[in-house]
Amino acid sequence: MFPRVKKLPKYVFALVNELKYQMRRAGEDIVDLGMGNPDLPPAPHIVDKLCEVAKRDNVHGYSASRGIPRLRKAICDFYERRYGVKLDPDTEAILTIGAKEGYSHLILAMIEPGDTVVVPNPTYPIHYYAPIIAGGDAISVPIQEENFEENFLKSLHDIIRSSFRKPKAVVVSFPHNPTTQCVSIEFFKELVNLALKEEVFVIHDFAYADLGFDGYEPPSILQVEGAKKIAVELYSMSKGFSMAGWRVAFVLGNEIMIKNLAHLKSYLDYGVFTPIQVASIIALESPYEIVQKNRDVYQKRRDVLVEGLRRIGWEVKKPKGSMFVWAKIPEWIGMNSLDFAMFLLKEAKVAVSPGIGFGEYGEGYVRFALVENEHRIRQAVRGIKRAFEKLRQPV
Numbered sequence: 001m002f003p004r005v006k007k008l009p010k011y012v013f014a015l016v017n018e019l020k021y022q023m024r025r026a027g028e029d030i031v032d033l034g035m036g037n038p039d040l041p042p043a044p045h046i047v048d049k050l051c052e053v054a055k056r057d058n059v060h061g062y063s064a065s066r067g068i069p070r071l072r073k074a075i076c077d078f079y080e081r082r083y084g085v086k087l088d089p090d091t092e093a094i095l096t097i098g099a100k101e102g103y104s105h106l107i108l109a110m111i112e113p114g115d116t117v118v119v120p121n122p123t124y125p126i127h128y129y130a131p132i133i134a135g136g137d138a139i140s141v142p143i144q145e146e147n148f149e150e151n152f153l154k155s156l157h158d159i160i161r162s163s164f165r166k167p168k169a170v171v172v173s174f175p176h177n178p179t180t181q182c183v184s185i186e187f188f189k190e191l192v193n194l195a196l197k198e199e200v201f202v203i204h205d206f207a208y209a210d211l212g213f214d215g216y217e218p219p220s221i222l223q224v225e226g227a228k229k230i231a232v233e234l235y236s237m238s239k240g241f242s243m244a245g246w247r248v249a250f251v252l253g254n255e256i257m258i259k260n261l262a263h264l265k266s267y268l269d270y271g272v273f274t275p276i277q278v279a280s281i282i283a284l285e286s287p288y289e290i291v292q293k294n295r296d297v298y299q300k301r302r303d304v305l306v307e308g309l310r311r312i313g314w315e316v317k318k319p320k321g322s323m324f325v326w327a328k329i330p331e332w333i334g335m336n337s338l339d340f341a342m343f344l345l346k347e348a349k350v351a352v353s354p355g356i357g358f359g360e361y362g363e364g365y366v367r368f369a370l371v372e373n374e375h376r377i378r379q380a381v382r383g384i385k386r387a388f389e390k391l392r393q394p395v
Contacts, residue, residue, distance in 0.1 A: 004133050012357035016341050020351050031380040033305075034351035036177065036323055036369040040242040040297060042283070043290040049282045053275035062270035063277060066262050067095025067250070071277045074284040075235065075250045082288070083220040091255045092228065094262050097272055098247040099207055099236040102261070104130045106203065106232070106251060107169075109264040111136040115168045118159055120152070122355060122362030124177045127205065139167065142361045143179050149187045153194065160198050170195065173205035175218055175321030178358045178367040182212070182320045185219040192224045192231065201257065202231040208322045210240025210291045213299045216320045221253075228253045239323060240291040241283050248272060248280045298323050301370040301377055308381035312388060325368040326355075333391070337363055347390060348383035 013034070020030055041047070053059055066072070072089035079085045087093055096102025104126060107117065111134040119128050121140035131138045139159055144151045160167060172191070174183045188204075195202045204221040212218045221227050232253040238244035251258055271277075283290075305325055306318045316327040329340050337354035344350045344366075353369070355362030372380070 004135075007132050008129060012338060013353055015338065016345060016351060016354065019342060019345055023345065023349075028349055030345070030349050030351055031372055031376050031383065032351045033368045033370070033372060033377075033380060034353050035371070037371055038239060038242050038244045038323070039371045039373075040294055042242045042246075043286065045286070046241070046243070046279050046283045046290075050275050050279040053278045056275075059274040059278075061274075063272060063274045065095075065265050065269055065271040067093070067271065068274065068277050071095060071281050071284075072250075074281045075252070078284045079220070079222070079235075079252065083223050085220060085222045087222075087252055088255075092253060092258060094251050094258050094265075095272060095277070096234070096249045096251055096261075096265075097269060098238065099205055099234040099249040100126055101247070102234055102249050102251045103127070103171075103203065103205060104133070105264055105268065106257065106261045107131055107136075108134045109260045110134075110168055110201070110257070114165060116163065116165065118156060118167045118170045120172065120176070121360065122178055122358035122365075123171075124173065124205070125358065127171050127173065128359065136168070139163075140359065140361070143176070143181055145179075145181075148181055149183060149190075153187070153190050156191075157194060160194075160200065166198065167200055169201040169203055171203045171205070172221075173207060175208040175211060175319070177207065177322060178324055178353070178355070178362065178365075179326045180317075180319030180322045180324055182216060182218065185223060188219060188221045188224050188227070192221065192227045195230045196226060200230070201254070202227075204231060204233045206233050207236045208239055209235055211295055211298055211323055212321045213295070213302065214320060218321055228255070230254060232257050237280060237283065240294060242294055243280070243283065246272075246276050246280070248276060298370050301372075301374055304374045304377045305368060305370065305381070308378060309384070312381060312385040314384070314388075323370045325370070326365055327368060328365055337366055341366055343391075344384065344387060347387035348380070350380045350383050 072093045076087040076089045107130040113135045115136040117131040119138045120143050128138045141155045232251050236249040309316050337356045341354040353367040355365035
């Protein structure tokens with residue numbers, strides 16, 4: 001009766017969330033480092049502008065699905081300042097109701113039965129399942145920690161060359177969720193060259209564009225010469241600007257992809273609430289320091305978590321970007337990622353995301369989201385330490 005829904009597996013994260021809610025109802029204090037839901041508020045002047053505009057009588061009707069012209073100009077100006085990329089606000093930029101909606105509807109506009117999309121594994125679930133919802137299929141490329149850029153590009157080349165029907169698009173997202181893998185501009189140059197040669201589209205979900213640490217600045221794929229011929233980039237205001245619930249993102253780049261997305265969206269939605277769009281203009285035109293301030297908060301949280309875990313004997317890598325820590329489960333634990341996530345919830349009172357929820361290559365890992373303050377993260381480390389000590393005790 002509901003064929004597309006039947007193709008979707010049960011959301012693994014729902015099992016952890018259900019137990020988390022049960023424990024909280026029972027009065028347990030859970031440090032929630034599971035879902036990547038930003039806890040920082042937007043800068044006050046952005047909220048003030050939202051409230052100011054919302055009080056006007058003439059802003060409560062349907063808005064522009066593609067984004068009001070000034071907002072599209074604002075994101076293009078932002079890209080020119082930040083990345084040196086010139087974009088046409090009329091043909092190379094469109095507002096979406098968050099990156100998830102923009103990506104899903106772009107895939108829906110592109111894909112027909114029999115089409116395939118190449119997606120990294122592990123991955124953010126919608127990257128893999130949007131093609132399936134659209135009636136197509138997804139092909140996984142494993143993300144390997146060693147020599148990532150070289151291995152990924154080689155695997156991608158092999159998949160494209162060996163496919164009976166050439167993939168329609170390649171989906172990437174760096175800094176990566178969940179693995180925190182980061183790339184160089186040279187990686188994007190090679191990817192664009194491959195895509196141009198093989199005539200496949202590239203979709204880059206740039207959700208963590210503003211969260212690079214220790215001097216690392218995540219590059220935009222649109223900085224590569226010729227990228228706009230085959231690529232679009234999704235830029236989200238959820239993380240850097242702490243506007244997750246506002247649902248403001250953009251698809252930028254290839255004119256053909258944006259034109260067809262706009263056509264589909266004209267049937268599906270009436271855009272984002274106008275006061276939110278106006279406040280987003282103010283955010284994009286603000287000094288970039290408001291974003292850097294948020295980035296510094298995430299970097300400090302990363303340091304507290306990673307250094308704390310290392311002190312209790314859990315060696316984890318310090319990520320160069322994103323708002324996550326991707327942690328390999330110690331071998332002596334002897335649990336799969338779902339069981340380990342449930343164990344940490346019950347015994348450490350810490351919620352994390354099991355790696356298997358991001359694809360089969362995520363097994364053996366858990367993901368921490370840096371969405372609680374430093375005091376709470378230290379509390380989480382103490383809870384994990386107690387849980388490990390209990391696990392080590394002889395039965």
